[in-house]
Amino acid sequence: MQKQSSFGLAKAVPAFLLLLLAVVPFAASYFEQPFYLAFFGRIIIYAIAATALNLALGYGGLVSLGHALFMGLGAYSVAIASFHEIDSGLAHLAITVAVCALVGLVTGAISLRTSGIAFIMITLAFGQMGYFVFVSLKQYGGDDGITISATSKLLGLDLGNTMTVYVVAFAVLLALLLWMARLRVSPFGMVLRGARENARRINAIGLPSKRYQLLAYVMSSVLCGISGILLANLNAFASPSNMAWMVSGDLIVMVVLGGIGSVFGPLLGVLAFLGLEEVIKGYTEHWMAIFGPLIVLVALLGKAGIVGVLEKFDDWRASRAVRIAPVAAQKQESAA
Amino acid sequence: MSFSLILSQLLNGLQFGVLLFLLAAGLTLVFGIMSFVNLAHGSLYMLGAYFAATAYNHTESFTVAVVAALAGCIVVGMALERLAVSRLYGRDHLDHVLATFGMMMFFNEAARMLWGPQPYFLPVPDMLSGTVDLLGISYPAYRFAIIVVGLLVAIGAHLLMHKTRLGMLIRAGSINPQMVGALGVNIKLLNAILFGLGAALAGLAGVMAGPILSVQVGMGEPVLITTLVVIVIGGIGSVSGALYAALIVGIVDTMGRAFLPMLLRDVMSREAATAAGPALASMLIYILMAVVLALRPQGLFPARRA
Amino acid sequence: MTSLLSTESLCKQYGALTVTDNVSIDVRPGEVHAVIGPNGAGKTTLINQLSGELRSDQGRVMFAGRDVTAMGIAERARLGLLRSYQITSIFEQFTVRENVMLAAIGAKEHAFRFWQPMLGRARFAAAVDEALRLTGLAPRAEALVDSLAYGERRQLELAMALAAKPKFLLLDEPMAGMSVQESSAVVELIQRLKGQYAILLVEHDMDAVFALADRISVLVYGKIIFTGTPDEIRAHPEVKAVYLGEEVA
Numbered sequence: 001m002q003k004q005s006s007f008g009l010a011k012a013v014p015a016f017l018l019l020l021l022a023v024v025p026f027a028a029s030y031f032e033q034p035f036y037l038a039f040f041g042r043i044i045i046y047a048i049a050a051t052a053l054n055l056a057l058g059y060g061g062l063v064s065l066g067h068a069l070f071m072g073l074g075a076y077s078v079a080i081a082s083f084h085e086i087d088s089g090l091a092h093l094a095i096t097v098a099v100c101a102l103v104g105l106v107t108g109a110i111s112l113r114t115s116g117i118a119f120i121m122i123t124l125a126f127g128q129m130g131y132f133v134f135v136s137l138k139q140y141g142g143d144d145g146i147t148i149s150a151t152s153k154l155l156g157l158d159l160g161n162t163m164t165v166y167v168v169a170f171a172v173l174l175a176l177l178l179w180m181a182r183l184r185v186s187p188f189g190m191v192l193r194g195a196r197e198n199a200r201r202i203n204a205i206g207l208p209s210k211r212y213q214l215l216a217y218v219m220s221s222v223l224c225g226i227s228g229i230l231l232a233n234l235n236a237f238a239s240p241s242n243m244a245w246m247v248s249g250d251l252i253v254m255v256v257l258g259g260i261g262s263v264f265g266p267l268l269g270v271l272a273f274l275g276l277e278e279v280i281k282g283y284t285e286h287w288m289a290i291f292g293p294l295i296v297l298v299a300l301l302g303k304a305g306i307v308g309v310l311e312k313f314d315d316w317r318a319s320r321a322v323r324i325a326p327v328a329a330q331k332q333e334s335a336a
Numbered sequence: 337m338s339f340s341l342i343l344s345q346l347l348n349g350l351q352f353g354v355l356l357f358l359l360a361a362g363l364t365l366v367f368g369i370m371s372f373v374n375l376a377h378g379s380l381y382m383l384g385a386y387f388a389a390t391a392y393n394h395t396e397s398f399t400v401a402v403v404a405a406l407a408g409c410i411v412v413g414m415a416l417e418r419l420a421v422s423r424l425y426g427r428d429h430l431d432h433v434l435a436t437f438g439m440m441m442f443f444n445e446a447a448r449m450l451w452g453p454q455p456y457f458l459p460v461p462d463m464l465s466g467t468v469d470l471l472g473i474s475y476p477a478y479r480f481a482i483i484v485v486g487l488l489v490a491i492g493a494h495l496l497m498h499k500t501r502l503g504m505l506i507r508a509g510s511i512n513p514q515m516v517g518a519l520g521v522n523i524k525l526l527n528a529i530l531f532g533l534g535a536a537l538a539g540l541a542g543v544m545a546g547p548i549l550s551v552q553v554g555m556g557e558p559v560l561i562t563t564l565v566v567i568v569i570g571g572i573g574s575v576s577g578a579l580y581a582a583l584i585v586g587i588v589d590t591m592g593r594a595f596l597p598m599l600l601r602d603v604m605s606r607e608a609a610t611a612a613g614p615a616l617a618s619m620l621i622y623i624l625m626a627v628v629l630a631l632r633p634q635g636l637f638p639a640r641r642a
Numbered sequence: 643m644t645s646l647l648s649t650e651s652l653c654k655q656y657g658a659l660t661v662t663d664n665v666s667i668d669v670r671p672g673e674v675h676a677v678i679g680p681n682g683a684g685k686t687t688l689i690n691q692l693s694g695e696l697r698s699d700q701g702r703v704m705f706a707g708r709d710v711t712a713m714g715i716a717e718r719a720r721l722g723l724l725r726s727y728q729i730t731s732i733f734e735q736f737t738v739r740e741n742v743m744l745a746a747i748g749a750k751e752h753a754f755r756f757w758q759p760m761l762g763r764a765r766f767a768a769a770v771d772e773a774l775r776l777t778g779l780a781p782r783a784e785a786l787v788d789s790l791a792y793g794e795r796r797q798l799e800l801a802m803a804l805a806a807k808p809k810f811l812l813l814d815e816p817m818a819g820m821s822v823q824e825s826s827a828v829v830e831l832i833q834r835l836k837g838q839y840a841i842l843l844v845e846h847d848m849d850a851v852f853a854l855a856d857r858i859s860v861l862v863y864g865k866i867i868f869t870g871t872p873d874e875i876r877a878h879p880e881v882k883a884v885y886l887g888e889e890v891a
Binding site for chain 1 (some may be wrong): 367373420423424429430431432433434435437438439440441442443444445446448449557561564565568572610612614615618619622623625626629630633
Binding site (some may be wrong): 207 | 714715716719720724725727731734735740744747749750752754756757758759760761763806
């Protein structure tokens with residue numbers, strides 16, 4: 001089988017969806033439906049978080065069940081700074097990057113001493129530790145969370161404004177997706193993806209695989225933290241529930257549902273997950289009773305995700321074209 | 337800090353540890369033998385409590401409640417195994433995490449649909465509502481009964497594993513699963529029984545915990561995480577490891593929550609201690625797990641593997 | 643002549659079992675030194691200690707004048723000591739070219755580059771093309787590895803080692819599972835490499851060993867019982883008794 005290079009559904013569907021997301025702000029203000037602006041804004045922010053997770057999980061093969069910690073750290077960077085009357089977006093960003101990089105480095109270095117289920121467990125443990133720390137910070141709201149009055153001000157823009165945070169988040173998502181596409185076939189990306197499959201061989205060719213995995217984990221943490229900044233501004237609220245382990249689980253589901261290890265998988269997964277949740281909620285409040293088995297089904301059916309389905313369709317069309325072409329040529333000859 | 341306070345907290349820790357053991361034993365075996373990560377184990381614990389509460393509401397008999405919990409969980413456990421879990425053996429852990437995460441979601445919502453969001457009441461059985469005198473203190477009879485039951489189950493598990501044919505097959509399966517299958521043992525049935533057994537133990541834990549904690553949706557998740565910590569510390573696949581680790585974790589967690597805030601107030605300012613105390617107490621077992629993984633990644637009492 | 647790779651009294655035990663028993667072996671520049679021995683003699687364990695994947699209990703490994711005993715496999719690879727695997731260990735998700743390019747880059751530079759495509763690294767294009775040409779994989783360069791035949795995968799194993807422009811090759815049964823034609827292609831390849839590289843070759847295929855080796859060491863129960871030229875090996879009574887069993891024609 002040769003590699004895909006032609007323009008098929010696998011590229012067209014994400015492109016179309018990104019176009020839709022670009023149109024949402026205009027449609028929302030025209031039809032005066034601000035709910036949808038916030039709804040799709042949330043989708044974009046979770047898409048950033050899921051894409052960040054995909055760097056560690058999909059490219060790197062590192063199953064982190066504690067990545068919501070970094071979303072929470074980003075959210076609290078804004079919340080705590082805002083509590084102390086610091087509303088500079090640049091400051092919020094700097095704090096988030098520093099904190100997430102440090103925490104990512106320490107937790108990643110410790111976690112990478114293990115593998116398999118132990119790795120999953122220890123990332124879960126670190127996530128829980130973070131959760132309990134913020135629950136205990138009573139002066140910053142504790143279990144109830146904390147409202148953010150001084151939202152991030154960046155380059156004259158106020159991210160507390162839903163339209164503004166939507167546009168900024170969308171720009172961040174586009175830049176991130178572009179970089180993930182380049183990263184995938186860059187030396188770093190190839191080494192990471194190789195290490196996921198066969199770390200022993202990566203070491204054997206001269207590259208210490210753990211170092212690359214650690215860097216991927218740290219990068220993933222920082223990017224996730226950035227999604228937290230945006231989430232805090234969208235909600236004007238931060239709470240320990242941002243970093244609950246169920247959220248980490250949701251992020252993993254989104255990445256796998258969309259297509260683990262692909263560029264657009266996480267975006268498609270988030271759209272499907274949050275979109276389906278919203279649709280099912282319209283019919284019954286017990287949407288989790290339908291969603292749960294759906295996730296089980298996804299796990300049972302193998303992990304290529306939505307992107308995998310689109311690629312299969314493209315393969316099928318390509319092989320049909322190859323089979324039809326000689327027959328068509330024959331028909332032409334006999335008609336001549 | 338009096339002796340009686342320390343002793344009663346120690347006993348509480350033992351009681352918590354014993355409940356953790358019941359959950360950890362099934363989880364670690366399923367993990368060790370079928371290499372299957374089961375995040376839905378907490379749901380079985382919750383179902384056990386709910387089956388018991390419902391049975392009790394209809395019959396006013398705690399005994400019937402226990403039987404209902406065990407039977408119900410065995411059925412649900414074996415059904416899960418046959419329908420979904422067995423199709424996932426041999427896949428990588430991410431698939432297991434995903435599938436059991438979905439199961440957990442389903443069970444939580446199904447419980448909410450069947451029993452409603454408000455907590456259910458399962459009272460302490462009359463026979464055990466008093467206290468017992470232990471080493472000079474008065475300790476609740478029910479909690480003491482839990483410790484006794486748990487230790488009996490541990491002894492029973494040991495006898496099962498080392499003195500019966502089934503136990504021998506299970507032990508062989510944990511050392512070399514493929515070989516056991518190749519020797520003509522009905523490995524599918526063995527796996528289903530194993531899963532059902534683990535589910536029954538989880539259900540038993542749920543019944544026993546019911547009167548102490550409340551029976552409500554989502555009660556399984558916090559306990560599940562602690563159980564996962566236990567099996568990692570104990571060593572995956574090792575039932576004896578699960579016992580020792582469960583007792584250690586139970587005691588450390590209970591005593592930590594009871595005494596750490598107090599101790600911290602002696603070394604730091606009151607405000608710092610009030611904030612740090614509970615947080616540190618919650619984190620204690622995770623710190624313990626991280627240390628164990630850093631120094632001895634195979635666990636403290638690992639099972640021997642071929 | 644100083645050796646490029648040598649070991650001094652290498653020992654490795656697993657509990658009561660001594661798998662590597664005081665092995666002192668050396669390979670000179672440009673030499674093909676074959677290691678033969680019955681199954682279970684400890685050949686793979688020895689190779690793993692030479693490549694750096696296994697820590698010896700005692701003894702030293704010297705490479706290019708340096709003591710590399712404490713170095714891991716990645717470090718040794720960067721020094722030019724490369725190995726291929728008996729059980730093929732390549733990257734199934736990538737194409738042939740991508741596999742070889744990874745190997746070429748890994749030995750020579752770091753991979754902390756995040757934007758430009760890996761295949762565009764012109765510095766390694768020549769090494770990659772030559773490795774593909776030598777192993778006959780050039781026509782399959784763009785194919786995904788999971789579509790390769792078994793023999794082609796073994797060739798890819800070799801290509802990856804070659805693309806790294808090593809000083810020394812540890813070849814662990816390169817002809818394992820190959821047909822007669824495929825084996826003779828590999829023998830031809832190694833003949834062409836002789837002189838350019840120093841090679842330690844572990845093989846069961848006796849025709850190949852006697853055709854290629856400058857020297858042969860015989861490993862039995864973890865101990866080297868004899869090292870000599872192919873003729874000396876053929877004539878050595880103990881070797882014949884222990885391993886060859888009967889006269890080799």
